[in-house]
Amino acid sequence: EAQVTQNPRYLITVTGKKLTVTCSQNMNHEYMSWYRQDPGLGLRQIYYSMNVEVTDKGDVPEGYKVSRKEKRNFPLILESPSPNQTSLYFCASSPHRPGQGYEQYFGPGTRLTVT
């Protein structure tokens, strides 16, 4: 089954304790992305990756890091989490076919609470 998986699905942590949210897709997609969703703000892009070893900042990258060492994996790293990073996080992937219509496939979401 084609899917994007995220782990963990729920996480409660404390300020300053480094954490990693994993994301994996089995569709051989070139493009992967992380979004955060906050009430009243919709989804905002944090980082994206066009392919292995190619990453770039989205609209709200502060406080986050990513890496893309393999095509299928795109972990989101919070080196020193703060309460304002409490949010619902989505990983997404899509094939990179410029000029053509294609949907982004979203993972199930990770609900993070930083106390």
Added chain:
Amino acid sequence: AQKITQTQPGMFVQEKEAVTLDCTYDTSDPSYGLFWYKQPSSGEMIFLIYQGSYDQQNATEGRYSLNFQKARKSANLVISASQLGDSAMYFCAMREGGGGADGLTFGKGTHLIIQP
């Protein structure tokens, strides 16, 4: 300026009625795509429909259709014969450009509640 504007924070609609969810967008790029996603209370993002900027006809997917008015920069979602299961948050999103970053810019969403 917001790139995607959804002017209806919430809507109550009677079951079986048709629903129109508004979305306007702002871009100077001639190549772009418009998407609608549904987010039920369980939280997952469900793709509904896509419209490309060069598509001549309005997109349709089952009970969903996209009323694309390019000159007005409008991409409203129409749900025909609404059902209780349509109650959810609905997000309009845009992807700009044909060769650059493929991230989606989302609107703030419309919370649709279908009443029996």
